[in-house]
Amino acid sequence: MNKILFSIVFGSLLLSSLYAGTNTFKTKEGENMLLNYGDRFTLVKNEKVDFRGELSFMLKYFSHKTSVDGKTTKATARILVAKEGENFEILLSTYDSSEAMKEEDKFDRLYSHGLEFYLKAFDYDKSIDIIVDKNKLPYADKLSDETYF
Numbered sequence: 025m026n027k028i029l030f031s032i033v034f035g036s037l038l039l040s041s042l043y044a045g046t047n048t049f050k051t052k053e054g055e056n057m058l059l060n061y062g063d064r065f066t067l068v069k070n071e072k073v074d075f076r077g078e079l080s081f082m083l084k085y086f087s088h089k090t091s092v093d094g095k096t097t098k099a100t101a102r103i104l105v106a107k108e109g110e111n112f113e114i115l116l117s118t119y120d121s122s123e124a125m126k127e128e129d130k131f132d133r134l135y136s137h138g139l140e141f142y143l144k145a146f147d148y149d150k151s152i153d154i155i156v157d158k159n160k161l162p163y164a165d166k167l168s169d170e171t172y173f
Contacts, residue, residue, distance in 0.1 A: 116143040
């Protein structure tokens, strides 16, 4: 009986250790996907995504503003991030203007807590697509804790 119990416990621990540090989540199509730094992924409002056992994200809510002249709008997503026991929030925005804008200027890029966040798609009040990468900026040590670039 003790050998059987030991085998079950040991097997469970072995399996859980094999999967520790990997991050899978279901895409919109329902298939599992493994995330790595630099991968594009979707955050759905109020759904938590664990990333590589190091980070977790939750898209909390959206807001929007229009400029006084009515030419530019800004929609913002508020994201809660947990990294190594530290919790912080980031804001990523998309911009639309009646004047011509480069495509890369329509989405925020943010450096915060040693990570780079790239907003890639925005579905207001539903979801966003982002890329999270480890710091690759050569001048990052000179940046404040939260810098848009």
